[in-house]
Amino acid sequence: xxxxxxLAHKPSQAYLVVGATAPEFAKKFAQxxxxxxxxxxxxxxTKLAHGTHPDFTWVSKSGKRISIDQVRDLQQKAxxxxxxxxxxxxxxxxxxxxxxxxxxxxxxxxxxPPRYLIFIxxxxxxxxxxxxxxxxxxxxxxxxxxxxxxxxxxxxxxSPQEIEYLLSITHGAMPDETALHTVKDFFAKRPQxxxxxxxxxxxxxxxxxxxxxxFARHEATVELLRRLExxxxxxxLSLAAALSKGxxxxxxxxxxxxxxxxxxxxxxxxxxxxxxxxxxLWKLQRNANVQLLLESLLFTLRQGLHAAPx
Ligand SMILES: [Zn+2]
Numbered sequence: 001x002x003x004x005x006x007l008a009h010k011p012s013q014a015y016l017v018v019g020a021t022a023p024e025f026a027k028k029f030a031q032x033x034x035x036x037x038x039x040x041x042x043x044x045x046t047k048l049a050h051g052t053h054p055d056f057t058w059v060s061k062s063g064k065r066i067s068i069d070q071v072r073d074l075q076q077k078a079x080x081x082x083x084x085x086x087x088x089x090x091x092x093x094x095x096x097x098x099x100x101x102x103x104x105x106x107x108x109x110x111x112x113p114p115r116y117l118i119f120i121x122x123x124x125x126x127x128x129x130x131x132x133x134x135x136x137x138x139x140x141x142x143x144x145x146x147x148x149x150x151x152x153x154x155x156x157x158x159s160p161q162e163i164e165y166l167l168s169i170t171h172g173a174m175p176d177e178t179a180l181h182t183v184k185d186f187f188a189k190r191p192q193x194x195x196x197x198x199x200x201x202x203x204x205x206x207x208x209x210x211x212x213x214x215f216a217r218h219e220a221t222v223e224l225l226r227r228l229e230x231x232x233x234x235x236x237l238s239l240a241a242a243l244s245k246g247x248x249x250x251x252x253x254x255x256x257x258x259x260x261x262x263x264x265x266x267x268x269x270x271x272x273x274x275x276x277x278x279x280x281l282w283k284l285q286r287n288a289n290v291q292l293l294l295e296s297l298l299f300t301l302r303q304g305l306h307a308a309p310x
Contacts, residue, residue, distance in 0.1 A: 071102045091121075218257055228302050
């Protein structure tokens with residue numbers, strides 16, 4: 001009996017699927033729930049494959065995380081019973097990133113869901129609101145070893161250099177489809193982009209920290225961290241002021257990128273930087289004074305770079 005068959009055998013109304021391959025698993029599982037034979041040609045299977053099944057909804061992040069509005073919308077629509085299948089399935093991505101407000105809103109419907117509803121929540125870790133966790137049947141998927149990820153990327157036509165670059169940005173995790181589609185193009189333009197980045201004024205560079213493209217944002221952050229070392233106190237303060245004008249997602253994404261950068265270069269001095277970044281992230285999510293927080297963080301980072309051995 002496969003994991004999916006076993007789960008379907010002991011039905012629950014909420015599942016939490018944890019692991020890098022959670023989205024693929026959720027698709028398979030939903031198909032199995034609608035068509036246990038997974039026949040691929042009945043109306044359920046065809047509509048699922050085309051993304052047109054009226055009783056199947058996939059909620060993905062519209063920005064950096066699922067918004068409270070998306071959860072409210074879901075709450076409303078979930079009140080209508082299924083039209084074609086016996087159940088109505090909602091897949092919700094990245095529940096570990098939900099804001100407290102959105103998580104509480106989701107919790108309301110998980111507490112007393114109509115009988116036809118099934119939730120499949122996806123997460124990279126079980127580090128989610130405990131009250132949500134306690135209402136879910138947890139499915140932990142095995143993490144594929146790095147060699148396996150590398151092989152599947154090679155099969156998709158990526159060169160060893162592209163694979164190494166991609167995995168250095170995703171920190172060894174399987175990249176999502178957008179990253180896979182853009183990496184080749186981006187990797188080819190990388191030397192040119194590097195040159196452009198070094199020629200940008202500080203203000204222009206700070207603006208490019210808000211890039212939508214994962215790779216462009218990553219490169220801009222790295223260039224900024226390089227420059228930070230040589231910044232005067234006045235420049236650090238202007239940078240903090242400029243960054244604090246961005247929205248929360250931009251600031252968080254900058255801190256997250258910087259965090260990865262320092263973790264990859266973990267020295268005694270960098271542990272201070274990592275600690276400062278983790279603390280800043282935590283405070284940021286709890287409505288701290290953003291500008292003060294960034295000032296203190298950036299000064300710590302600059303100091304860390306000064307202290308680091310050449
Ligand atoms: Zn079928």
